[in-house]
């Protein structure tokens with residue numbers, strides 16, 4: 001007799017099913033779908049990144065052996081210089097950990113932070129992979145509805161003796177909001193006063209189009225002792241597939257993070273680190289020019305959605321990242337609306353339920369499509385939304 005293999009650990013039942021593969025499968029089943037779904041940009045890496053890879057391949061040196069756990073020193077220094085110059089992050093008391101994408105950095109931090117039952121506060125809407133990583137680490141993501149621009153007092157009211165950190169994302173996925181500096185500074189102060197970490201996800205740190213400039217909580221004087229800044233080349237440098245990100249952490253955290261990183265990754269892939277060095281050498285203007293090009297798509301989105309009396313509304317001004325978050329008057333939930341928009345209207349958006357939103361909410365990304373393709377997708381979308389609202 002053959003016995004049943006063991007069941008998966010019970011905590012996996014608390015981890016949501018990743019929405020992007022679900023959406024991807026629906027798109028595959030519906031040929032001709034235009035995607036306003038996945039959060040990616042339409043450009044690839046700078047020439048300098050590809051040149052650096054070619055040079056490394058011709059002269060591999062240490063490429064084939066394990067590298068340092070926290071990343072190659074040249075890249076750690078280049079990332080630090082980038083963060084000091086572009087985001088004014090004060091790295092003096094901090095250390096840079098290079099990871100295979102910033103999701104991995106968040107995961108490592110959650111592993112180090114959580115004993116079973118420890119709580120991390122996630123303002124709603126949150127990024128689904130944050131909630132998933134906290135669950136995987138045995139912690140509890142505490143979703144707090146404190147407004148799309150989170151009210152620090154409401155976040156303070158959610159603090160319990162088990163709270164370890166507050167997570168913010170600015171510019172925000174999924175809302176596109178750029179959180180104002182005073183709000184982020186108040187949350188950062190709150191964390192300092194209450195003995196919490198402020199985990200600041202800055203994957204979209206260069207992406208803004210409105211009056212509000214993105215601001216890094218790690219740039220406040222003395223904030224490095226209680227602030228973790230996460231970042232990545234995935235969006236700004238069109239390098240999502242290269243898996244290159246980082247965490248800036250208080251120095252004292254490195255010894256414990258090393259346990260996670262050494263177990264999961266040993267060290268970041270060395271060829272990709274060469275690519276990253278090349279990419280950073282292209283300078284901020286390279287990124288800023290491309291990001292400025294997204295403003296046209298953003299304009300198309302805002303124009304298409306600006307219809308008096310329409311049964312939808314934007315939940316936040318779409319001033320940053322490349323997202324707009326919609327709420328539709330509809331009896332459907334977000335998952336149902338996502339499936340029907342793809343199947344019946346051949347346009348893909350991501351369900352808001354994966355970001356902790358009730359009702360019928362959908363996230364639109366204008367990072368990938370341009371000009372006529374974007375116009376066609378928006379035409380399908382507004383038509384579809386009208387039908388789904390009935």
Ligand SMILES: Cc1ncc(COP(=O)(O)O)c(C=O)c1O
Nearest residue numbers: 039101102103173203232234245
């Ligand atoms: C807020 C946020 N953080 C992190 C990530 C993941 O980025 P990376 O590719 O660096 O893992 C994303 C990707 O969409 C994101 O939206």
